[in-house]
Amino acid sequence: MTHFAARVLWVREESPTVKTLAFRWDVDVLPGQFVMVWTPGIGEIPMSLSSLGETKTITVKDFGPPSAAIVSTKPGQNLYIRGPYGNHFTVVDGDKLVIGAGSGMASLAPLVDSRTYGIISAREKSEVILTGIFDQKRVLVTTDDGSMGLKGNTIEGLKVFDRDVEMIYVCGPEKMLYAVYNFLRDREVKAEFSLERSMKCGVGICDSCSIDGFQLCRDGPVFPIKTLEKMKEFGVSKLTYSGRRVQI
Ligand code: FES
Structure with missing residues (x-):
């Protein structure tokens, strides 16, 4: 290649x-x-x-x-x-919310425009990135230690977010993705999650990126919330680069 x-x-x-x-x-x-x-x-x-x-x-x-x-x-x-x-996020007109934790915020950045709200989460202030790309009235920061924004994790930010939006986009560590999925699953919202797995070929050959029969490099990395319901490994376990299964 x-x-x-x-x-x-x-x-x-x-x-x-x-x-x-x-x-x-x-x-x-x-x-x-x-x-x-x-x-x-x-x-x-x-x-x-x-x-x-x-x-x-x-x-x-x-x-x-x-x-x-x-x-x-x-x-x-x-x-x-x-x-x-891979596939891509569904771009919508209208208000939307991006939820990014750690460096996961990077893949959400192209979705940010004047109608985008943001919840950015990190462990502490020095790890908060890309707040400057938002209209500052539309972005909420949470940090685990309270050194910037709201003290707590992404879910604490979601609890105070009270807008209706056309779409929610989520990217970050899988523990956070799983927590957001559980928070949103019974609500009437459209949401897409960008998952991460070990990738070697990137083109559907090696299967290193598989999750419950889906290949992240071809079927993902973006999945709608309804598809995540079918994934038993989501939020539970994954393969390392050397092929060992580990708990998330
Ligand atoms: S990275 Fe090889 S099949 Fe997806």
């Missing part, structure tokens, strides 16, 4: 562990789709794009060797990208 060598134009620090890298790539990408980013000699990981214009961006958290290598890429150096892969 051929990779596109994308020269990094600029790098912006979003938090002590998260950076945004910008590059030019003349390919249409839809919100929620992902690309595989390869670092020669280290590895390849899936990443959603955090902006989709002529200049595109990825927003990366340093959580292991491949992502650490990407985070340390400097302007003028190359990112090696293939894709885009």
Whole structure:
């Protein structure tokens, strides 16, 4: 599979562990789709794009060797990208709500416009990212330690959110996704969740990304709330990169 060598134009620090890298790539990408980013000699990981214009961006958290290598890429150096892969969020007119925790907020960023509300959650203030892309009257921050915004997790934010919206989009760690799913499941709302699993090929060959018969790279990574009801592994267990099943 051929990779596109994308020269990094600029790098912006979003938090002590998260950076945004910008590059030019003349390919249409839809919100929620992902690309595989390869670092020669280290590895390849899936990443959603955090902006989709002529200049595109990825927003990366340093959580292991491949992502650490990407985070340390400097302007003028190359990112090696293939894709885009997977399905995408359903874009709606009207008011909508994005719910992002940690670096999960990055894949939701292309959905933010003047009619978007946001709930952004993190463990503490230094990990809160991308609040600046919202109309500030429309964004609510929650932190576990109360160092910024409302003290508590995403659900505490949802409890005080009292607007009707056309669609809710959710991305973040699976524990948070599962909690939001349980909060919303009996309510009359439309919601889409972006899931994360280990991905090797990105194109439906290796099955490393499977969850209850669905392949995240082809059937996802975005799933409507009704489909999550069919997934017994959702919120419970997943395969590691080496194929070991672990509890979530
Ligand atoms: S990543 Fe290989 S089948 Fe999905």
